[in-house]
Amino acid sequence: MAVQQLNAPTRSQSGVPAPGSPVPATGVTHVRHRHVERFTVVGNHLTQHRELSLTAIGLGVHIQSLPDGAKIGIKALAERFAEGEIRIAAALRELERHGYLDRTRVRTASAHWVTRTVAYDAPPGLVPERKGRPPARPSGTPAPPPSLRPAQTAERPVPLAAPEQTPSPRPAPLPPPLPEPDRPEPARHRAATELLAGLRRHDARLLLSARDVARLAPAVSAWLERDVEPEAVRRTLTSLLPQDPIRRPAALLAHRLTELLPPPLPAAPAAPRVHPLRNCDSCDRAFRSEGPEDCPGCRKTRTP
Incomplete structure (x- = not known):
């Protein structure tokens, strides 16, 4: 009994199954690694979605890993990945249809139309909020002031009243249709x-x-x-074109x-009627008249 017997198994390395642990006969065996930097938490509701395509799931995970302000337009994503603009556009429509993206067309002060995109880690209403915690705030939203935070006591936390919901922005109006000719030629x-x-x-x-x-x-x-x-x-x-590059x-x-389409020109006024030149039957003087008759001078001399 004087010699200590160490019969407990040694601790296995992180991520490697311990000797004697059950290993599935078929399927995947995971080797876990604890990430402490450069990682993204993604919900299984996206990674194991039953209706999204594999391209849409991968694109949704990539978008969630990007910081605010990153470009996720079709052309920018096509330069990053090899799927091409058609497949990327279809995947974005899938994510938008299932509530992971919200894209709206907005007109800027310089008369340019841009697409503003809001990416959701989980579609609204899909993941219930935990009891006793305030609703999740969108990225970039400032935290509530200390006066509105729940006060902690020794007995139980005081629940925080739900903040007022900011009205969602109205969808941008569609641009007017291009003018067309009345009679194509x-x-x-x-x-x-x-x-x-x-x-x-x-x-x-x-x-x-x-x-x-x-x-x-x-x-x-x-x-x-x-x-x-x-x-x-x-x-x-x-x-008067802008000095900046025209994208x-x-x-x-x-x-x-x-x-800047101008209105149609108004109808031209009718030209005044001009009588033809004729020669007076009495003095043979030329004058303008509608029919054969004497000139005004001869008619005046004959007037009593």
């Missing part, structure tokens, strides 16, 4: 297409794709139909073609 449409394709000669930032030219050509035809000269249309589209030239041109 091939020649006028061709002139409108050439005008739009040549705008980059005046400003290299107004480089349009073939699809944008085809979409904006009817609007330019509506201007030409209202007797606006092509040079006047070009001057309206290219004058969406087609949207800028569509705004100007819609908001």
Whole structure:
């Protein structure tokens, strides 16, 4: 009994199953690691979602790992991943349909349209709040002042009254439709297409794709139909452009073609009727008259 016998098994290393622990015969065996930095907590309601595709689940986890202000547009994500814009756009629509994303179109003070996105770790109403804790605040929302925090006593905590719900922002109105001509004509449409394709000669930032030219050509035809000269249309589209880089030239041109569309010209007044020249039957003097008759001088001399 003088010699101490250590018969307890040694402690296994973190993440490695201990000798003799049950190992499943089939399926996955996890080797756990405790993260202390650069990690994200993701709910199983997303990672094991029954209706979301694998692309949407992976994209949802990636979005939750990003900081506030990160770019999650379709083009930015397509540069990061190899799935392509079509699959990424479909995955974003899935996340939006199931409540993980909220995307709204907002018009800025500089007349640009931008998409504002709110990402939810859990869709509203899916995960119930724990009893005795205030509702979770969106990221970036300041904490309530000390006077509104629940007071702690030795017996029980005082529950905090639910904060007032801020009204959700109204969805941004859709942009007005582009003007269209009343009577489409091939020649006028061709002139409108050439005008739009040549705008980059005046400003290299107004480089349009073939699809944008085809979409904006009817609007330019509506201007030409209202007797606006092509040079006047070009001057309206290219004058007073912003000094900053133009990220969406087609949207800028569509705004100007819609908001600055002039009204149709009023009907021209009828020209005054001019009588033809005739010769007087009495003195053969030329004068204007509707029919053959004497001139005013001869009629005056015959008047008693």
